[in-house]
Amino acid sequence: MAPGSATGTDRSFSAKWNMTPPEDRRRLAAFQQRWFLERFGFADEAALADHLACRGLVLDAGTGLGYDAARYARLSSAHVVGLDITDSVDIAARDFGGPQNLHFVQGDLETPPFAPAIFDLIVADQVIHHTTDCARTFATLATLLAPGGELAVYVYRRKALIRELADDHVRALTSAMSVAECLEFSEAITELGRALSDLDATVALTRGIPLLGIPAGEHHVQRLLYWCFLKCFWNEELGWHSSVMTNFDWYHPPSASRHTEQEVRAWCMSAGLAVVHLGTTLSGISVRARRN
């Protein structure tokens, strides 16, 4: 059995993608595609198109619903492969299939079904922290890069102390739940996030609490709780279903590792890749690194 299947990662994401109706797929794609440009340092879609112009073969590793792979194929003449461990590739092919340069494949990126050194661009956006060993998966993807090729990866960032402790403990329980149980939990957590957000309350702290990762200043109560104590995602633009799915995506998969900028730089260095862009937000680290 493939590593991702053996750990149940495929079960969590297959459930997530098969529960996402077309309207939510469209809303999620719009939201994620805008966020992608910001995180990976592209001013707009034209800048991404420029970046794709010289690429012959592109891999979207952990493609999910396939909207990013479809965008790369639309913006360039590169052959684009969207790989995912789940049957989401069937949804992706139904939603986006047709262009001659777009291909969806079901497979495990921990044991990729490709020859080494063939891809000019590999993107693994919000994916490798769900594999059993994030550093090893990064190194595996790097072996697929052709000379001059680029690897673009986003991983979760390590959070404040209490949030990390809560994540470890709560996830140990929720990742062992059935899909239905974790969905119910995710709905309750989403309701909490929405209620705190609706409060629209802030607190002002004259002193920060560095040990707990809380800076001085004014904090929105939902954001403070979210970043420093407990993941309870709510986003008005995404709406109820996608917000619930975002919480489910955090609490159900067996692996959701968190990392530091230093770790990410070390992965690049040991794979022989030069960092060309690194962006850190409260949620994660986005890196683009090139094989020279």
Ligand SMILES: C[S@@+](CC[C@H](N)C(=O)[O-])C[C@H]1O[C@@H](n2cnc3c(N)ncnc32)[C@H](O)[C@@H]1O
């Ligand atoms: C959070 S989703 C991100 C999807 C997409 N990249 C995006 O940005 O919207 C993570 C995806 O990675 C896939 N995935 C996780 N582990 C994988 C593995 N070992 N091999 C292939 N796909 C994997 C999951 O099935 C899921 O579709």
